[in-house]
Amino acid sequence: MGDSVASVTSSANVAGPARTIEVDFALVGHQESWRTAADVIARLRGPEHAPLPDDEIPDILPWIPPRPVCHVDVGSPIGAKARGLYIDSFIPPDRLEAVYTHDNLARVRAAAACAIKAGAKIVSLGGFSSILIEGNLDLLKMDLLKTEQLPEKHATVFTTGNTLTVAFIVQAIRKMCALQGRNIRKSTLLIVGATGDVGSGCARCLAPVVKRVLLSARNLERLRKLAAELEASGVQVEIAKDLQRFSAEADLVICAASLPSPSLLLGRVAPHALICDAGYPKNLSPSAEMPGATVFFGGLGQITGGLQFAPDFRGVLNRHPFPDVVHGCLLEGMALALERRFEPFSRGRGSITPDRVEEIETVAARHGIHLAPLYNADGPVEDAPHCRTECSRA
Amino acid sequence: MEPTIGLNGSPSIECTSLSPSAPIWQDVLAQAITGELIAAMNYASLSEICDDPEEVADALEHAAGERGHAARFAAEGRRIGIDVPNNVGAKHWKQLRLAFLRCIQDRDFIGCLIVQEIMLESFAVASYKRVGRVAPGSLGQTFASIAAEEEGHVDHAMAILRTERSLDPRRFDDKVHRLHLDVMTTLAKMLAKECKDGHCEVCHGSCVKPSLPDVSLSAAELRGASLQQYLKTLDALGLPGEVTLAWVTQLPV
Numbered sequence: 001m002g003d004s005v006a007s008v009t010s011s012a013n014v015a016g017p018a019r020t021i022e023v024d025f026a027l028v029g030h031q032e033s034w035r036t037a038a039d040v041i042a043r044l045r046g047p048e049h050a051p052l053p054d055d056e057i058p059d060i061l062p063w064i065p066p067r068p069v070c071h072v073d074v075g076s077p078i079g080a081k082a083r084g085l086y087i088d089s090f091i092p093p094d095r096l097e098a099v100y101t102h103d104n105l106a107r108v109r110a111a112a113a114c115a116i117k118a119g120a121k122i123v124s125l126g127g128f129s130s131i132l133i134e135g136n137l138d139l140l141k142m143d144l145l146k147t148e149q150l151p152e153k154h155a156t157v158f159t160t161g162n163t164l165t166v167a168f169i170v171q172a173i174r175k176m177c178a179l180q181g182r183n184i185r186k187s188t189l190l191i192v193g194a195t196g197d198v199g200s201g202c203a204r205c206l207a208p209v210v211k212r213v214l215l216s217a218r219n220l221e222r223l224r225k226l227a228a229e230l231e232a233s234g235v236q237v238e239i240a241k242d243l244q245r246f247s248a249e250a251d252l253v254i255c256a257a258s259l260p261s262p263s264l265l266l267g268r269v270a271p272h273a274l275i276c277d278a279g280y281p282k283n284l285s286p287s288a289e290m291p292g293a294t295v296f297f298g299g300l301g302q303i304t305g306g307l308q309f310a311p312d313f314r315g316v317l318n319r320h321p322f323p324d325v326v327h328g329c330l331l332e333g334m335a336l337a338l339e340r341r342f343e344p345f346s347r348g349r350g351s352i353t354p355d356r357v358e359e360i361e362t363v364a365a366r367h368g369i370h371l372a373p374l375y376n377a378d379g380p381v382e383d384a385p386h387c388r389t390e391c392s393r394a
Numbered sequence: 395m396e397p398t399i400g401l402n403g404s405p406s407i408e409c410t411s412l413s414p415s416a417p418i419w420q421d422v423l424a425q426a427i428t429g430e431l432i433a434a435m436n437y438a439s440l441s442e443i444c445d446d447p448e449e450v451a452d453a454l455e456h457a458a459g460e461r462g463h464a465a466r467f468a469a470e471g472r473r474i475g476i477d478v479p480n481n482v483g484a485k486h487w488k489q490l491r492l493a494f495l496r497c498i499q500d501r502d503f504i505g506c507l508i509v510q511e512i513m514l515e516s517f518a519v520a521s522y523k524r525v526g527r528v529a530p531g532s533l534g535q536t537f538a539s540i541a542a543e544e545e546g547h548v549d550h551a552m553a554i555l556r557t558e559r560s561l562d563p564r565r566f567d568d569k570v571h572r573l574h575l576d577v578m579t580t581l582a583k584m585l586a587k588e589c590k591d592g593h594c595e596v597c598h599g600s601c602v603k604p605s606l607p608d609v610s611l612s613a614a615e616l617r618g619a620s621l622q623q624y625l626k627t628l629d630a631l632g633l634p635g636e637v638t639l640a641w642v643t644q645l646p647v
Contacts, residue, residue, distance in 0.1 A: 044643040056647050059587070063618030064642075065625050067635030085636075114635060311640075 025084035025337035026115035026156075027072065027330045028108065029126040029317075030091040032281035037061050037093060039316045040069065064090040066111035068118065070313050074334045075306035076367030082337035085118055086309070086317060087111045089129060093281075096128055104128060116154045121342040123158045124333030127280045130160035130197070159336065160346040161329030166201035167361045168328040169254060169278045169298040171371040173206065176274045176296060177252070179382060190214040190250030190268065192243070193257025195222035198278060198299070201352030202254050207235040214246045214268075215239045217257075226350075243268045254298065255279050269293060277376070280327075285377040296374045296381045301331045304368035305338075321379055325372040332360060338367040415609050416476050419533065421602035422525060422609075423471045423478040426537075428596055429518055430464035431482050433457075436494045436510050443501045456547065463540050470533045484595035489580045490514065493573070504558050508570055511551035512627050513577045517585070519544045520623035521616050528610040552630060559632055567633055574641055578624070582645035585617035621645075 031037040034057055041061070042051040052060070072084040089111040091104050108129045115123045177184045187210045193199040194215035207213045207230045215237060217223050223239040230237050240246050244267060251270040258279035259265070269275070269290065276298035277284040284295050303324040309317065318326050326334075336345055345360060346352065364370070374381045437457035444450045464480070471478035482491065490509075497505035519541050526538030559566040583591060589601050603613040621642055628638045 041643050044640045046640075046644065049644050052643075052647055056587075059614040059618065060621075060643075060647075063622040064639065065622060065629065065635075067625070067629070067639055069636055069639065071636075 022083065023085055023115075023118045023120045024082040024122070024342075025072075025333045026068075026118060026120035026123045027084060027086045027126060027333060028089060028111045028115065028123060028129045029086065029330065030089045030107075030128060031061075031093055032127070033093050034058060036316070036319060039319075040088070040313070043311070043313055043316050044069075058092065058094075061090055062092045062095075064088075066090055066107050067114055070317070071310040072334075073306070073308040073310070074303060074338065076338045076369075077305045078366065078368075080305075080338040080340075080367055082334060084334065084337065085115070085120065086313070087114050087118075091128060101131075105131065112158065116156045120156050122333050122336055123156055124161040124330045125158060126161065126327055126329045130162065130329065157342055157344045158347070159332055159344050160197060161327075161332035162197045162201060163346040163352050163356050163360045164301065164332035164335065164364055165198055165278070165299040165328035166205060166352050167357045167364070168301050168371050169198070169202050169256075169276055170205045170357065171361075172276055172296065172298045172374055173252060173254065173274070175371065176276075176294065176374065176381075180274070180294070182251075182274070184209055184252070186211055187252045188212045188214065188248050188250045188270075189252040189254070190216065190243075190246070192216050192253070192255045192259060192265075193279070194239075195219055195226055195350070196256055197346070197349045197352060199254070199256035200226055200350045201357065202256060202278075203230060204352065205354050205357055206252075206254075207237070208233060210252065212236045212238070212248065214248065214250055216241065216243055216246075222350075249273075252276075255284060258283055265290065282377075294381060295376045297376055299328045300325050300372040301328050301364065301369050302326075302372040303331070303334070304370065320372065321375050322373045331364065331369050335360065335364040335367055335369050339363050413474070416474055417599070418602055418605050418609050419474060419529065420471065420476045420478055421597045421599075422529075422611075423467050423476075424480055424596050424598065426518075426522070426525075427464045427467045427478055427480040428482055428484065428487050429514070430460045430467065431480055432487055432491050433510060433514065433518075434460035434464065435482065435491065436506070436514075439495065439498045440503070440506050440510075443498055443503060443506075459543070459547075463543070466536055466540065470536050473532065479596075479598060481596050485591075486580055486584045486594060487596070490577060493576045493580070496576075497573075504555065504566075505569060505573060507551045507555055508573050509577050511548050512555070512570070512631070513573070513581065513624065515544050515548050516624040516627050517581055517620045519548065520619040524611060524616055524619050548627065552627075555631055563632070567637070570628070570631075570633065571641065578641075578645055581620070582617075582647070585613070585620055586647055587613045587617070 031040060038051065038054060038057045041057060045051065066087060066089045068085045069088045070086050072086050075081050089107040091107050095104065111129065112123065174184065189206055189210040191199050191203050194203055195217040199217065203213060203215060203226060213230060213235055215223055215227060218241060220241055227237040227239045238246055243264060246268050249268060249270045251273050253265065253269055253273055253275040255276065256278050258281060271292040273293045275284060275293050275295045277295060278298035282297050300320065302322060303326065307324040332345060336342065434457045437453045437460060441450045441453035444453055468478055494506060494509050497509060522537045522541035522544065526534050526541055528534065529537055588603065593601065606612050625638055625642060629635055
């Protein structure tokens with residue numbers, strides 16, 4: 001922060017006439033762990049103030065009203081530029097369960113209101129935030145969405161960003177198959193969280209190119225509906241709420257929902273399976289229980305045309321082992337802003353199609369936004385010995 | 395230590411035969427009464443720099459209102475069998491009063507409003523609301539009712555401050571930041587989970603904070619609610635959220 005607070009004044013939260021910076025996009029997110037939350041607060045405190053003790057963070061963060069944290073500038077190799085804001089809803093990392101849904105929706109709604117006040121033309125809703133426009137039926141039954149609608153009369157559009165997330169998951173699966181010399185057409189694909197927006201989008205993109213698809217989710221009715229849709233295209237589909245009920249082992253796995261433990265996959269996953277952790281937060285790690293499996297994080301893209309934060313939150317808001325890596329859901333809003341296409345590209349639940357995935361992939365690629373190098377909790381996976389061997393063989 | 399200001403109460407009494415929570419309420423009320431008396435003194439001082447007779451009358455009316463709040467809190471103490479002391483000379487409260495008096499010295503009417511209405515009242519409104527939810531019977535009702543009255547003050551001041559900010563946002567925000575560093579640093583020390591600078595000189599015995607969970611309160615909750623109210627008030631004034639976020643996270647804990 002400079003001496004003058006007005007030197008960083010944006011239009012965010014400004015009730016008066018002082019709109020000094022045009023905002024193309026806003027990214028709404030939240031921290032996935034207390035560690036990342038502590039790092040954000042430490043960066044806000046600056047080097048002249050000691051970091052807060054760890055036990056203070058859970059006592060402070062939940063009280064912070066949703067608000068902008070920093071400005072985000074993004075560029076593309078073809079010269080396009082877009083300016084945005086990162087807005088944190090400050091949902092406490094340990095309060096993502098259903099019991100906190102009402103409070104969390106109120107936070108996301110307030111964060112969305114910040115984006116609207118800032119004049120953002122497009123808003124990407126990352127992580128839990130996407131629930132606001134995914135149209136979750138259970139929430140409608142709970143009468144929550146009725147009371148937590150977005151502010152009316154504004155020119156801001158919202159996207160969940162899920163289409164680009166699906167694109168990067170699909171690209172990552174194909175890339176890992178190529179790196180390991182796997183024939184994807186002979187693979188059995190398991191999707192955990194298959195009826196969600198991301199899971200069903202992955203199913204539509206990958207089902208036609210694998211041998212068999214296993215779909216798992218909590219809602220059997222939705223599973224049947226998705227299975228029927230895929231079977232109509234001639235795909236061999238099996239559905240189950242319980243992973244252990246599948247008749248076959250999967251050698252490709254997409255976890256589109258966070259798994260409490262990798263051990264849940266045991267018995268239904270081939271010894272040398274490729275496992276894409278596409279949940280949020282990502283919590284699968286290479287496990288001693290599945291020593292032959294390759295776990296990698298999915299849904300991440302990399303910006304090659306320049307990414308800057310003001311104040312500098314590099315490595316804090318995007319904590320990845322490679323530079324300028326960002327979640328696909330947030331990148332979708334940036335790509336659309338660079339393209340000057342301010343439209344609600346991903347909205348609702350279960351409507352992501354291969355055509356739409358290809359469309360957003362093309363937009364992103366035009367602006368230098370590509371699949372991020374693959375890695376997991378232990379580090380990069382593309383340089384792992386089995387990948388190098390298979391690559392050289394290929 | 396300045397002498398206690400009388401509020402028509404009986405001399406201090408020990409709470410040995412009262413309910414176990416009475417000593418806790420005694421200290422909570424002591425902080426509230428001291429805060430109200432400081433507010434009354436601040437408004438009285440403000441009246442001395444107002445040029446417009448209507449503003450003078452408003453300030454004096456506010457001062458009387460704050461003294462009335464202090465008296466109501468004192469009466470609630472007596473109702474539960476305790477006499478509540480106050481100490482406007484206690485170290486933190488004294489610092490807050492001096493910060494206000496610096497604005498008076500500069501004849502800075504807007505600065506006075508920022509200190510009293512934005513900073514001190516955010517603390518009062520948020521704390522009173524929390525106490526109002528858990529305090530028993532009329533004690534809780536009084537806290538809730540005074541919180542609502544204090545919010546009324548803030549609304550009045552907000553209109554003046556919004557107009558002032560619209561004239562020169564940069565200058566206004568710089569002024570708020572300067573006063574924030576002075577006033578909110580002191581308030582943050584008062585609101586810290588533990589009093590690290592020694593006794594606050596308001597609690598009648600040892601620090602009340604560790605006992606607050608016995609009445610379903612906590613120092614962390616009071617701090618959180620106060621800082622949240624402060625941030626929301628600054629938002630409503632139009633200050634950039636990312637800027638005020640940094641200010642608040644830089645406060646001492």
